[in-house]
Amino acid sequence: xxxxxxxxxxxxxxxxxxxxxxxxxxxxxxxxxxxxxxxxxxxxxxxxxxxxxxxxxxxxxxxxxxxxxxxxxxxxxxxxxxxxxxxxxxxxxxxxxxxxxxxxxxxxxxxxxxxxxxxxxxxxxxxxxxxxxxx
Numbered sequence: 001x002x003x004x005x006x007x008x009x010x011x012x013x014x015x016x017x018x019x020x021x022x023x024x025x026x027x028x029x030x031x032x033x034x035x036x037x038x039x040x041x042x043x044x045x046x047x048x049x050x051x052x053x054x055x056x057x058x059x060x061x062x063x064x065x066x067x068x069x070x071x072x073x074x075x076x077x078x079x080x081x082x083x084x085x086x087x088x089x090x091x092x093x094x095x096x097x098x099x100x101x102x103x104x105x106x107x108x109x110x111x112x113x114x115x116x117x118x119x120x121x122x123x124x125x126x127x128x129x130x131x132x133x134x135x
Contacts, residue, residue, distance in 0.1 A: 015068045021120050022065035026058040032109050051106060076128050076135035083125035090118045
């Protein structure tokens with residue numbers, strides 16, 4: 001590879017990494033928000049949906065992961081839009097939580113999930129802004 005030329009393989013590898021990170025986060029979020037709470041409710045003979053946190057972010061994460069791999073024309077706009085929205089929401093929620101934290105198993109799981117999702121979307125936003133030609 002000539003000097004000064006961007007390494008196409010490394011940028012592709014980075015996008016593949018981000019896509020797989022989004023897929024892992026989607027699965028982990030499904031576990032944290034749906035499967036674990038349902039299993040807990042079953043064990044303690046409570047309503048199956050009592051501890052479930054309903055949202056559709058895992059589907060959005062899968063969509064963005066797919067877009068990073070398939071690279072349709074709207075990938076960069078999707079990445080920036082989703083990252084900005086996610087970062088704003090998570091920072092607001094974390095700010096509220098940290099003002100008066102409740103370290104129950106539910107809130108701790110939620111907190112850890114949010115920290116990882118925030119990190120992922122900071123990486124996505126940084127990539128979209130720093131290397132727009134690769135998205």
